Amino acid sequence: MARYTVLDLAAWKKSGKPFAMLTAYDSTMASVFDQAGVPILLVGDSAGNNFLGHENTIPVTLDELISLSRAVVKGSERALVISDLPFGSYEASTQLALESSIRLLKEAGAAGVKLEGGVRVCEQVRALVNSGIPVMGHLGMTPQSVNAFGGFKVQGRDSKADEIIKDALALQEAGAFAIVLELIPAKLAKEITETLSIPTIGIGAGINCDGQVLVWTDLMGLTPKPPRFSRAYLNLRQEMAEAVGRWVLDVESGSFPSAKESFD
Ligand code: KIV
Numbered sequence: 001m002a003r004y005t006v007l008d009l010a011a012w013k014k015s016g017k018p019f020a021m022l023t024a025y026d027s028t029m030a031s032v033f034d035q036a037g038v039p040i041l042l043v044g045d046s047a048g049n050n051f052l053g054h055e056n057t058i059p060v061t062l063d064e065l066i067s068l069s070r071a072v073v074k075g076s077e078r079a080l081v082i083s084d085l086p087f088g089s090y091e092a093s094t095q096l097a098l099e100s101s102i103r104l105l106k107e108a109g110a111a112g113v114k115l116e117g118g119v120r121v122c123e124q125v126r127a128l129v130n131s132g133i134p135v136m137g138h139l140g141m142t143p144q145s146v147n148a149f150g151g152f153k154v155q156g157r158d159s160k161a162d163e164i165i166k167d168a169l170a171l172q173e174a175g176a177f178a179i180v181l182e183l184i185p186a187k188l189a190k191e192i193t194e195t196l197s198i199p200t201i202g203i204g205a206g207i208n209c210d211g212q213v214l215v216w217t218d219l220m221g222l223t224p225k226p227p228r229f230s231r232a233y234l235n236l237r238q239e240m241a242e243a244v245g246r247w248v249l250d251v252e253s254g255s256f257p258s259a260k261e262s263f264d
Contacts, residue, residue, distance in 0.1 A: 001077065002078075003076075003078055003079065003080055003081075004078065004080040005111070006080070006111075006112065006178075008080070009177060009199050009210075010177070010199070012210065013197070013199040013210050018210065018211060019039055019199075019212075020038055020212055021038070021040035021041070021211055021212070021213040022038045022213065023047075023050075023214070023215045024042070024043060024072045024075075024076075024216060025050070025051045025068045025071075025216075026068065026071050027074050028075060029075070029216060030071065030074075030075030030079070030081075031075040031076060033076070033079065034075065034078050038079055040080045040082060040211075040213075041072055041079040042082050042083075042084070043065060043072050043081065043082070043084060043108075044084050044215065045057040045065065046143070046215050048060040050216075050217045050223070052064065056143060057086070057087065057146075058144060058146070058147075060084075060086040062085075062086055062089045064086075065083055065085075065086055065104065065108075066083075066103055066108045069081065069083040069104055069108035069110045070107065070108040073109035073110065080111050081110050081111055082111060082112045082114050082136055083104045083108060083110035083112075083113055083114070084113070084114050084115075085097065085101065085104070085114065086144075090115050091117075091120075093124075094123055094126075097115070097124035098127055098128060098133075101113045101128050105133060111134065112133060112136060113133060113134075113135055113136070114135070114136040114137070115136075115138065116138040116142035116144050116145065117145075118139055118163075118164070118168065118171055119166065122170050122171065122173075122174040123174075125171060126174045129174065129175030129176075135176045136176060136179065136180060136201075137167075137176040137180065138179065138180040139167050139179060139181055139184075140155045140164060140182040140183050140184040141154065141155045141183035141204070142182065152183070153183070154183050154184065154204075155182075155184055156184040156185060156188045161191075164184060164188065165188075165191065165195065168181075168196060169195070169196070172196050172197065172198050176198060177198060178199045178200070178201055178211075179196070179198065179200050180200075180203065180213060181193075181200050181202050181203070182204060183205065185206070186205065186206025186207065187206075188205075189206050189208055190208035193210055194208075199211055203229065204228075214230055214231075218230035218232065219234075220236040221233070221234045221237055222240075224237070
């Protein structure tokens with residue numbers, strides 16, 4: 001079966017069908033999420049704090065995201081795979097943005113890229129789209145700007161709302177096929193979603209976005225301190241710890257491996 005494409009997202013927006021996007025950082029999880037029917041897998045730079053042990057997304061490199069994206073593409077068959085452009089791989093020039101994105105498409109097999117920012121990155125978005133690279137925007141609490149925001153805080157309250165609306169319109173005009181709205185008031189996300197002809201994908205942005213995205217470790221209950229906007233569908237951290245603990249006890253008591261788990 002063919003993979004989902006950016007055209008499917010446009011059709012879902014038009015028909016009013018809400019859709020899901022989930023992060024993935026490796027091939028095993030990608031295959032599970034693909035099997036579960038997740039139509040869009042985002043190889044987010046949230047791999048920095050959820051997979052690589054960093055405090056935030058800033059240290060993540062392009063080479064790291066290429067490796068992770070390649071694994072996610074290999075592990076999935078049906079999902080549209082979008083890769084993040086990490087901090088430092090697109091801001092300085094359209095040339096840099098093009099070179100980084102081309103690597104994600106050629107070396108990893110990603111179907112498109114996501115970058116953070118509005119008006120300030122529209123030149124890059126235009127250049128990528130003109131080169132045939134689908135671009136997803138990202139506005140609101142953009143984690144690569146956490147130092148400028150002074151922490152992970154709701155953005156777009158009061159007078160700042162107009163700025164985010166302006167950024168969203170600029171991204172749409174530059175050719176972005178969708179925009180992630182992160183940690184903004186639900187009312188503002190609703191207004192942006194109703195104003196734009198391209199889909200919005202919310203995370204901590206309320207129910208009125210066209211799609212919703214979560215970080216997979218939050219959804220599975222692996223994250224020790226999950227954000228308020230996420231929902232854990234499993235308590236995987238505890239279940240895994242208990243399973244590993246049982247195996248350690250079996251090794252220590254001499255009951256693993258059994259004869260059945262050994263060879264003559
Ligand atoms: O890096 C990421 O996983 C993201 C999502 C949270 C939208 O940008």
